[in-house]
Amino acid sequence: MHARIHNFNAGPAALPLPVLEEIKDSFLNFKESGMSITEVSHRSKWFDDVINDAIERTKRLLKLNDRYKVLFIQGGASMQFCMAPLNFLSDGRSADYINTGTWSAKAIKEAEIQNKPIKVAASSEDKNFCYIPENIPFNKDAVYVHLTSNNTIKGTQFESLPDTGHIPMVIDMSSDIMSRPVDMGDIGMIYAGAQKNIGPAGVCMVIIRQDLLDLVPDNIPSMLSYATFANKNSMFNTPPCFSIYTIALVLKWLEETIGGLEKMDMLNRKKASLLYDFIDNSDFYNATAEKGSRSLMNVTFRLPAAGLEKSFVEKAIDNGLGGLKGHRSVGGCRASIYNATGIDAINDLVSFMKLFEKNAG
Amino acid sequence: MHARIHNFNAGPAALPLPVLEEIKDSFLNFKESGMSITEVSHRSKWFDDVINDAIERTKRLLKLNDRYKVLFIQGGASMQFCMAPLNFLSDGRSADYINTGTWSAKAIKEAEIQNKPIKVAASSEDKNFCYIPENIPFNKDAVYVHLTSNNTIKGTQFESLPDTGHIPMVIDMSSDIMSRPVDMGDIGMIYAGAQKNIGPAGVCMVIIRQDLLDLVPDNIPSMLSYATFANKNSMFNTPPCFSIYTIALVLKWLEETIGGLEKMDMLNRKKASLLYDFIDNSDFYNATAEKGSRSLMNVTFRLPAAGLEKSFVEKAIDNGLGGLKGHRSVGGCRASIYNATGIDAINDLVSFMKLFEKNAG
Numbered sequence: 119m120h121a122r123i124h125n126f127n128a129g130p131a132a133l134p135l136p137v138l139e140e141i142k143d144s145f146l147n148f149k150e151s152g153m154s155i156t157e158v159s160h161r162s163k164w165f166d167d168v169i170n171d172a173i174e175r176t177k178r179l180l181k182l183n184d185r186y187k188v189l190f191i192q193g194g195a196s197m198q199f200c201m202a203p204l205n206f207l208s209d210g211r212s213a214d215y216i217n218t219g220t221w222s223a224k225a226i227k228e229a230e231i232q233n234k235p236i237k238v239a240a241s242s243e244d245k246n247f248c249y250i251p252e253n254i255p256f257n258k259d260a261v262y263v264h265l266t267s268n269n270t271i272k273g274t275q276f277e278s279l280p281d282t283g284h285i286p287m288v289i290d291m292s293s294d295i296m297s298r299p300v301d302m303g304d305i306g307m308i309y310a311g312a313q314k315n316i317g318p319a320g321v322c323m324v325i326i327r328q329d330l331l332d333l334v335p336d337n338i339p340s341m342l343s344y345a346t347f348a349n350k351n352s353m354f355n356t357p358p359c360f361s362i363y364t365i366a367l368v369l370k371w372l373e374e375t376i377g378g379l380e381k382m383d384m385l386n387r388k389k390a391s392l393l394y395d396f397i398d399n400s401d402f403y404n405a406t407a408e409k410g411s412r413s414l415m416n417v418t419f420r421l422p423a424a425g426l427e428k429s430f431v432e433k434a435i436d437n438g439l440g441g442l443k444g445h446r447s448v449g450g451c452r453a454s455i456y457n458a459t460g461i462d463a464i465n466d467l468v469s470f471m472k473l474f475e476k477n478a479g
Numbered sequence: 480m481h482a483r484i485h486n487f488n489a490g491p492a493a494l495p496l497p498v499l500e501e502i503k504d505s506f507l508n509f510k511e512s513g514m515s516i517t518e519v520s521h522r523s524k525w526f527d528d529v530i531n532d533a534i535e536r537t538k539r540l541l542k543l544n545d546r547y548k549v550l551f552i553q554g555g556a557s558m559q560f561c562m563a564p565l566n567f568l569s570d571g572r573s574a575d576y577i578n579t580g581t582w583s584a585k586a587i588k589e590a591e592i593q594n595k596p597i598k599v600a601a602s603s604e605d606k607n608f609c610y611i612p613e614n615i616p617f618n619k620d621a622v623y624v625h626l627t628s629n630n631t632i633k634g635t636q637f638e639s640l641p642d643t644g645h646i647p648m649v650i651d652m653s654s655d656i657m658s659r660p661v662d663m664g665d666i667g668m669i670y671a672g673a674q675k676n677i678g679p680a681g682v683c684m685v686i687i688r689q690d691l692l693d694l695v696p697d698n699i700p701s702m703l704s705y706a707t708f709a710n711k712n713s714m715f716n717t718p719p720c721f722s723i724y725t726i727a728l729v730l731k732w733l734e735e736t737i738g739g740l741e742k743m744d745m746l747n748r749k750k751a752s753l754l755y756d757f758i759d760n761s762d763f764y765n766a767t768a769e770k771g772s773r774s775l776m777n778v779t780f781r782l783p784a785a786g787l788e789k790s791f792v793e794k795a796i797d798n799g800l801g802g803l804k805g806h807r808s809v810g811g812c813r814a815s816i817y818n819a820t821g822i823d824a825i826n827d828l829v830s831f832m833k834l835f836e837k838n839a840g
Contacts, residue, residue, distance in 0.1 A: 123513030127520045138515050142506040152484030154499050156679035159488045192553035193702050196716040200700035228700050313717050318517035320681045320719030339561035339589050341554050355557040358681030
């Protein structure tokens with residue numbers, strides 16, 4: 119049995135090995151505190167340093183100006199589907215949503231369940247979400263435009279952000295945050311469940327601009343208010359300390375080992391090209407997303423038959439390649455190749471795909 | 480510097496050393512998966528086994544019948560302050576709250592902010608929350624009675640649960656869950672932030688009875704509905720995997736090393752007696768909670784002067800005794816002696832307290 123496999127899981131997903139090793143090595147005695155990071159008080163200097171390090175690294179990596187605050191909130195992106203309309207649409211005004219698949223649709227549903235008057239400004243449902251809509255006619259009175267920058271399940275990604283005419287964008291970046299530089303120009307808020315590109319499950323990073331914070335009403339429950347988290351540096355109550363600690367280590371690795379988001383982007387493009395080029399040159403494998411809309415993070419593909427796909431996934435595991443099964447809602451295969459997945463993993467995957475095709479022929 | 484200190488933190492707090500060692504040892508390769516527990520998919524057999532193990536152990540330890548479901552929800556007890564009234568008071572009916580200090584008061588506030596017509600049936604605010612109210616006149620039409628079984632900050636604890644005349648109790652047990660057996664008779668729901676007695680921060684255990692689940696309305700956001708978590712075995716979205724995994728290990732330690740809640744209760748009583756007896760026999764240290772209302776988990780005490788308290792806390796740290804500072808809202812000193820704090824820690828604390836008194840005299 120392989121000690122460590124190549125992990126192509128969609129999330130929770132691979133983490134950088136040096137990060138895991140550092141957690142392991144200091145697990146019984148964090149920074150000479152005599153305690154595990156899981157035992158240290160969140161009101162201590164030790165944890166203050168951890169959370170502030172995660173915040174400062176986020177600001178540097180994304181080149182955030184002082185109008186943005188970095189928050190850590192529990193409940194994953196799904197909680198943000200609820201919180202964004204609750205916080206920003208308290209006065210009866212509307213927001214635009216772009217529907218590019220499963221997660222966008224869930225965001226829309228959670229706004230509608232609160233009777234918020236949102237509008238779906240564009241959708242790619244007509245072609246089973248295999249592309250990203252363009253030239254979208256936004257409503258000028260929208261408080262924000264919501265979109266999912268990368269669609270984990272459908273394998274599509276916005277190559278560049280849409281022009282909203284300065285309406286603030288609220289972006290679910292769960293599966294591509296920190297994978298490339300971002301032009302923050304018209305971005306009002308980014309949120310990202312950590313468990314794909316920046317850490318373990320159990321925390322959602324929220325980057326919010328002051329003009330959106332100013333919209334938050336007073337009369338909502340404390341734990342559902344962005345103002346609570348902004349005013350208390352995400353420590354109104356006990357935060358998910360271990361998850362935030364791991365994020366800080368992943369961001370340190372991004373800055374100091376990888377060298378920042380430009381470098382990460384180059385690596386990610388190289389990884390995705392290797393895989394898409396191989397698939398495009400094959401008659402056996404078929405990519406499901408349209409060119410121009412393809413995700414650099416989640417490469418979705420089909421084999422000629424469902425039986426072959428099942429056998430492909432099983433044999434891959436035997437060869438130390440895990441997590442290649444497509445999402446249960448769409449079937450097929452999917453290789454999630456987030457930041458922590460190295461080029462060696464892609465090379466091994468392509469070699470295996472060649473061999474599998476040959477043996478199936 | 481001590482490799483490991485005696486940790487008297489109020490939460491996050493001490494975890495059993497064998498649990499920390501098991502996490503450390505398997506951190507790079509969980510159950511021969513070739514992945515860290517932080518990298519394993521929540522939709523995998525590996526994680527299913529983890530969450531179901533945590534649930535089954537909870538059911539055995541608390542002797543739950545089939546009417547109860549065990550859920551894991553993010554956001555800590557503070558999120559439960561919001562969710563309980565939202566889920567159970569949708570039809571305009573009322574609930575009774577007992578106010579025994581900071582956390583009870585916060586629970587009341589989060590119900591009131593939602594305009595739920597709750598009533599404070601009893602309060603110990605008249606004596607700075609140093610006692611637990613008795614003979615409480617509950618309102619017969621209350622949907623539930625809310626109480627905080629142990630008051631981490633004030634150092635008080637319900638010695639036994641009040642007689643509500645079969646109105647279901649909703650109990651915040653964050654700081655004494657699994658510290659002693661519980662008569663589930665009239666308990667409709669228990670919730671507990673994990674970071675005191677059962678795990679790391681980042682997850683709240685919720686034990687809910689079917690009749691309360693039946694009250695949950697359809698038209699609330701998915702992540703705020705107990706029904707969502709009950710119907711999806713707490714995996715509507717990605718759960719806080721690492722925190723749940725640690726809970727499973729702590730409960731295993733409770734069952735297999737300690738021997739269950741009766742044994743744990745005996746140990747906890749012995750630990751608390753050692754400390755309270757020493758304090759009661761001293762003219763230098765003064766316990767702040769009234770006899771009969773004293774917490775077995777959080778022993779709060781004062782020294783003759785604030786300056787001495789500051790010096791006490793500092794010298795204690797130098798002697799490998801951490802976390803003895805009282806909550807910032809009340810001052811003084813506090814020794815949190817949860818399940819994972821051994822009797823050796825209490826003995827060392829008492830020895831230090833004797834020495835400190837002698838040197839201060």
